[in-house]
Amino acid sequence: MDKMQAVSLLNDILKPNDVVYTIVTSFRKSARSVSGVSRTVAVLAVRDGGIVNISEPVAELLGRKMSTGKSGIVTNVVGMDCGLDIVYSLSLKLFGDGYQLKHRWL
DSSP states (O other), X not given: OOHHHHHHHHHHHOOTTOEEEEEEEEEEEOTTSTTSEEEEXXXXXXXXXXXXXXXXXXXXXXXXOBOTTSSSEEEOOOSSOHHHHHHHHHHXXXXXXXXXXXXXXX
């Protein structure tokens, strides 16, 4: 999937004021992270009454790395809400405003 395909798919799924859900799917020790821990965060949306995992197109659009098992986006951030960061960045890329999508943790 390239960035143009990711934008097209995400624009079909997400509209302004939609809620995007995140859930941490794993914690791992990481020498690359300041905290020594990396997190894998899945990004989910509700479409047609079902839950859709949009982690892969979100990672592609934001230039972030997917986990080896494709269960979510790998983050190494410390001292901030990594789910909110992903959703804010996604909203900024899709709509030009970081506050067009709402974020909720699962």
